Amino acid sequence: MIDVRSVPRRAGSMTEMTWTTPTPDRIGAEMIGIPAGADVVFDLRLESVTEGILVTGTVSAPVEGQCGRCLDSLSDEVTVHLTELFAYPGSETDRTADEEEELGRIEDEQIDLEQVVIDGVATDLPLTPLCRPDCPGLCQVCGVRLADAEPDHGHEVIDPRWAGLAERFGNVGEDSE
Numbered sequence: 393m394i395d396v397r398s399v400p401r402r403a404g405s406m407t408e409m410t411w412t413t414p415t416p417d418r419i420g421a422e423m424i425g426i427p428a429g430a431d432v433v434f435d436l437r438l439e440s441v442t443e444g445i446l447v448t449g450t451v452s453a454p455v456e457g458q459c460g461r462c463l464d465s466l467s468d469e470v471t472v473h474l475t476e477l478f479a480y481p482g483s484e485t486d487r488t489a490d491e492e493e494e495l496g497r498i499e500d501e502q503i504d505l506e507q508v509v510i511d512g513v514a515t516d517l518p519l520t521p522l523c524r525p526d527c528p529g530l531c532q533v534c535g536v537r538l539a540d541a542e543p544d545h546g547h548e549v550i551d552p553r554w555a556g557l558a559e560r561f562g563n564v565g566e567d568s569e
């Protein structure tokens with residue numbers, strides 16, 4: 393919530409605001425998000441325009457999650473860039489916008505940024521977070537993290553057609569160094 397009483401209602405006037413506040417709830421998706429209690433840094437510019445207040449700037453916070461390939465925990469940072477118009481009650485924009493349209497409004501001299509931040513974070517965070525861009529993931533056979541495994545990690549895969557033979561003659565392929 394930003395109190396906008398300090399923002400002059402004169403088109404063209406600008407107020408810059410920077411503050412930090414902990415998020416009461418976790419924000420984000422299943423695999424990655426801003427943990428509850430983490431500090432969210434707001435660095436915003438509030439510009440009075442005819443119809444309301446245009447909010448631009450960034451909201452940044454630490455994120456914690458899980459790599460979508462190797463399931464390792466990861467931490468990162470998210471920065472959401474905002475450009476959002478909040479209309480004065482009764483302004484042309486307010487009256488002409490239909491209910492479906494997600495128009496921000498100034499209510500009781502206050503701007504509620506919560507939904508904007510939640511939507512912004514959801515858009516910005518990857519659906520499949522990775523601990524690193526080239527994360528090799530897990531071995532499909534034994535489930536070991538390939539990043540931790542030997543570079544030539546692999547398994548001798550015996551063609552099922554030969555499996556019967558292999559059983560009869562001992563483990564063909566293994567110990568053949």
Ligand SMILES: [Zn+2]
Pocket residue numbers: 459460461462463464522523524527528529
């Ligand atoms: Zn990974």
Ligand SMILES: [Zn+2]
Pocket residue numbers: 531532533534535536545546547
């Ligand atoms: Zn393996």
